[in-house]
Amino acid sequence: MQCFVGVSKNKRDIGLLLRIVGVCLALTIGEAWAEEEALLTKLNINIDGARGSLEKNIIARLPAYRPPCWADLETMGKFQRALQNKLKRAERALGYYQSSNRITFINDETCWKVTAKIVPGPPVRIKKQRIEIVGEGRQDEQLMAVFQKSPYQKNDILNHKIYTDYKNNLLEMAQQRGYLDARFQTKQIILDLQNNSAEINMTFVTGKRFRYGNISVAQKILEDKYLRRFVVIKEGEYFSSAEMIRQQQLLQNSGYYAMVSVAAKYEAAKQQAIPIVITLKERKRNGYKLRLGYGTDTGLRSKASMERRWTGSSGRRLNIEVGLSQRINELKTQLTVPKDDPDRNNLFYTASYKQENNDDVESENFRVGIVSTSLRDSDWKRTLSLSYLDDRTTVLGESATKSRLTLAGVKYSKVKADKVLFPDDGWRIRFEAEGALDKVLSDASVFSVSLHGKKVKKIGEGRLITRIELGKTFGDELDDLPKDLRFFAGGINSVRGFNYESLGEVNDDGNVIGGRNLLETSLEYEHPIQDKWSAAIFADTGNAFDQTQDTTLKLGVGAGIRWRSPIGAVRVDFAVPHDDTSDLHLHLSIGPDL
CATH class of the missing domain: 1.20.5 (Single alpha-helices involved in coiled-coils or other helix-helix interfaces)
Known part of the structure; x- marks a missing residue:
């Protein structure tokens, strides 16, 4: 310059x-x-002669510091010795004890060029292994399952990571199962470099299995009889680190406490009984939230909520929420009653008032009910409900239809994924059914079922996302059904390329009035672009219809951009109907994929 x-x-x-x-x-x-x-970063080390896992391990262990391009011979000599040491460590870690390395460095007047010529030599192989477990743990099936997974087979190459992982897994499982005094009495690798062989000797002593001793809880919110619902560890049962973690999470998820400490006092243990001290600091009793947003289906929206985190010493929680948008206005209240094992089982008393308008159909309803949820051992979530619905549905230009229904419902749902927010492999399924009987606190007999499924599968560098939605309502004529029991299609979570609830049966005035049947499918491929950004192409098809023989499926196609935010994917989609590519629609959404 x-x-x-x-x-x-x-x-x-x-x-x-x-x-x-x-x-x-x-x-x-x-x-x-x-x-x-720039010169500092030019010094490069070329590895020659190593292949596969050996090459990867050497590269991973190369010195972090590299001399500058103008380094003198003395500095390069020191670097050569450090590099030689790193190479030996990387080779021996994978069983190559007889390797020879030749390091050369040449200065071409711009920078040093370093080459490491690797001659791996024959690897050390496992000749014999003697692994023994001693103590009460020999009768523990879970511990023995880990023990029986031998680290090596005869003639395997000695990989030190496999040896270390086996030891750590065995010790970790013992600690999880309550063998807190477990230790390795013997742990050695005996090398015979003349014959390039090794023997493994291990003796693992489990000691006695510990139990929970006295469990003390310091807190000010719940009475003891209600607190017991939130304490899953029991005095006298075997100690388990997994149960200790679950206990911590259960108390944190209760919503009552700002600070949770679950401590095992190992030093105070007597006769393998460990005292447990649980210390809890309560949160503020009331919590408030105000959220503003925009969605292409709902338009501008706002939501305000108040949570009474406990209404009394029984631990019941009260939530009141008001949501306002261009299409839906709703007031909801929910009283939560914790049951035994409240992380998996709860009872809710609910009441709501809702006004909804999709331009063609308006509805106004009041619903009150009771809901019971339980998480099964298979991770299926079951929801049982009983509610009373008082509804007034009005199609534009027509007189209102009034409905009074007492609805009994059941729902099963399950999500399985390798990651919570951005899964590469996973699925979600949900089945719902609800119905009412005429003259049983209802003015009509009606029954509605629906099935939703979604799957994410990694394909190459990208992901394939598929979805299906099915629904059917039995009972009254379509015109007599409340809007909540009709099906509509179109919108961000339905058939993109069409407006929110713009697909369904059309009356003589051209208004979309929904349908008693629903069929939707979606196929999407998402490919990464850079960092947290990806692009997607998709095709959605579906419709809501009254008679199955009159089915006409609508197709929407488009493309979009995805950004991986801390709370889930932000999706910006542009889509058009297949039969009118000039009718461009923008769809915005945010949240996890499953």
Whole structure:
């Protein structure tokens, strides 16, 4: 870089000239520093002769520090010795004890070029292994299952990571199962380098299995009889680190406490009984939230909520929520009653008032009910409900239809995924059914079922996302059904390329009135672009219809951009109906894929 500064006799210019000189010096120094940084990164190490896992391990263990390009011979000699040490460690870790390495470095007047010529030699192989477990743990099926997974087979190459992982897994399982005094009495690898062989000797002593001793809980919210619902560990039962973690999470998830400490006092244990001390600090009793947003299905929206985190010493929680948007206004209240094992089982008393308008059909309803949820051992979530619905549905230009229904419902749902927010492999399924009987606190007999399924599968670098939605309502004529029991299609979570609830049966006035049947499918491929960004192409098809013989499926196609935010994928989609590519629709959504 070059700076040119003219000399002035005007005293007023002296300050300006000094500032210009300062800027030039800073830029010149900065450029020189950038050139120096570039040279620092040019020193490269070429690995020759190693292949596969050996090459990867050597590269992973190369020295973090590398001399600058202008380093002298003494510095390069020190680096050569450090590199030789790293190479030996990397080779021996994979069983190559007889390797030879030749390191050369040449300066081509721009930088040093370092080459490491690797001759691995014959690897050390396992000749014999003697692994023994002693103590009460021999009768523990879970511990023995880990023990019986031998680290090596005869003639396997000695990989030290496999040896270390086996030891750690065995010790970790013993600790989880309550064998807190477990230790390795013997742990050795005996090398015979003349014959390139090794023997493994291990003796693992489990000691006695510990139990929970006295369990004390310090807190001020719940009565003891209600607190017991949240304490899953029991005095006298075998100690388990997994159960200790579950106990911590259960108390944290209760919503009552700002600080949770579950401590095992190992040093105070007597006769293998460990005292457990649980310390809890309550949260503020009331919590408030206000959220503003926009969705292409709902338009501008706001939501305000108040949570009474406990209404009394029984631990019941009260939630009141008000949601306002251009299409849906709703007031909801929910009283939560914890049951035994409240992380898996709860009872809810609910009441709601909702106004909804999709331009063609308006509805206004009041619903009150009771809901019971339970998480099964198979991770299926079962929801049983009983509710009373008082509904007024009005199709544009027609008189209102009133419904009073007492609905009994059941729902089963399950999600399985390798990751919570951005799964590469996973699925979600949900089945729902609810119905009412005429003259049983209802003015009609009606029964509705629906099935939802979604799957994510990694394909190459991208992901394939498929979805299916089925629904059917039995009972009254479509015109007599409340809007909540009709099906509609179209929108961000339905058939993209069409407006929210714009697909369904059409009456004589051209208004979409929904249908008693629903069929939707979706196929999407998402491919990563850079960092947290990806692109997607998709095709959605489906419709809501009254008679199965009159089925006409609508097709929407499009493309979109995805950004992986901390709370889930932000999706921006552009889609058009297949039969009218000039009708472009924008769809926005955010949240996890499953």
